[in-house]
Amino acid sequence: MRIVIVDDSGLRATVLEEGLREAGYEDIHLVPPQGPFVARIERIAPDVVLMDLGSPSRDTLEEMLAISRALAKPIAMFVDQSDEDMIGAAIDAGVSAYVVDGLRKDRVKPILDLAIRRFNAFARMQAELDEAKTALAERRTIDRAKAILMESRQLSEADAYALLRTTAMNQGRRIAEVAEALITASSLLGGKM
């Protein structure tokens, strides 16, 4: 069973590839959807192509499937149109799968199930990572705003923070937003960043 993963996110592709290898699939090829990627896929001649549903290059891939003479057998989307639950879960997870004609459903389903699980896991990981990044960026913003207050109003660090917090509470905004506004105002007024 030869599987191609078309994905531009290195990490997500890796997460999926690892999962497939753990499940015993060995013939796996990663192809980023850039430049002449379609010609590469034609040369690999896969049985299954897995692709991110959000990839803008899906139309390019489907055009290849429509006109390619290099592929011995037609490849069509998903496996069994009657399995609506699985198709729904795949779309929710952001997975699209193209499968070579004649491949038995019971051979493809485990791959698709695995891709769905891995894509979902990756999405959760990504959300956690984004959250952590946002938190870090906000901490930096607040630190800069504190520094501005400490310098321009001769406050201690604790007092500067208290002032930001009180302002935020009074205005019903988040501390990071108040800090951001302060930094912008300060730079407009020619203060130090």
Next chain:
Amino acid sequence: MTSISIAFVPLTDSAVLVAAREKGFAAEQGIELNLVRSTSWATLRDRLVYGQVQAAHMLAPLAIGVTLGLSQHRTALAAPFKLNVNGNALTMSTAFAAALDPDLPRRIDDPIAAAHDFAGAIGLHFRKPIIGVVHRFSSHALMLRYWLAYAGVDPDRDLTLRVLPPSLMVEALRNGEIDGFIAGAPWASVATAEGIGEMVAGGARIWQRGVEKVLAFRTQWMESEPDLVDRLLRALSRAAAWCDEPANHAELAELLADRRYVAQPAERIMPALSGTVVPRLGEPAITVPDWLLFHREAAGFPWRSQALWIYSQFVRWKMIDPSAKAERLAADVFRSDIYRRALGNAGVPMPGASMKLEGALGAPLAVGAHQGALTLGPDRFFDGRVFDPHHVATYLAELETR
């Protein structure tokens, strides 16, 4: 409030959907509109076909292609409303365009001369020109084929048509992966503003009233929800009127510029709305008043003859074998009956017929209408040919013998 999800691709001609949501036209009809951004036509199609959304902002030929089973899973789709008319432009690299008429307004205004120039330029180019099209089943691809075939170009032999999503066209042109592209707004304006390409032809000059995006439903869902569908069409019709009003264009451009929608600067979106486009960086703008239509002339009305023209082009380019059954299925995608039911009492001009000769009007013409006065604008094809929807085979035979 009833919630409806509609998938769209970030393009200027998603305007009617965006305005329906943002300007309250949907809410007035008790509809909460959830717009689902999709970066490929394949994903938009899948979301509609597999029921993740109830409707989609779809390329008219794709709606017909899906119904005919030409694009993955065959599903009966119905298009009771057109979201716009026209709006496309062909943009070529400055290197390729150097072989064409340097007089830009003349180039756009005279597609006959431009087609011959283009045909000549193909031989002068250092490789077989690679032209980006958004989809095999797009109005853009059909229009490009129609235009160049006039000058003796066989698009499947003399060109490489490469399918790319609209949002990647500019980058591909910059990298030299393609020599030009035909896409909807705002992408031609983005490429020209960056100085990497220039406009070579406008869709509105190839077919003056070319079909572009439709609102597509799964037929089965549409027929199970008549009341909701009627309310949605009324909301969209009012939104389309708002979008067509020049006084609203600046606000509309701002709405579309939002990162949830087109995510391009408002000044790149404005040209197609106002019909004032800059064909090459640093040159004066040219004005094409019918560059993009949303509402006037009953623009939303899905003429069955237009669906048949699309079918005729599928046959012409061997995307499907001709058959009476396919012809009927294609015509049935355009549901003028639903448009009539939904908007019959909504105060919009209603055409008396559902089929017409396409390309027969050289000047505006007042036509029979059930309510209000309706004037149709000139709808000529640039080569002067007229499409009679009752005689598809004759039309195709005549195109062959050019």
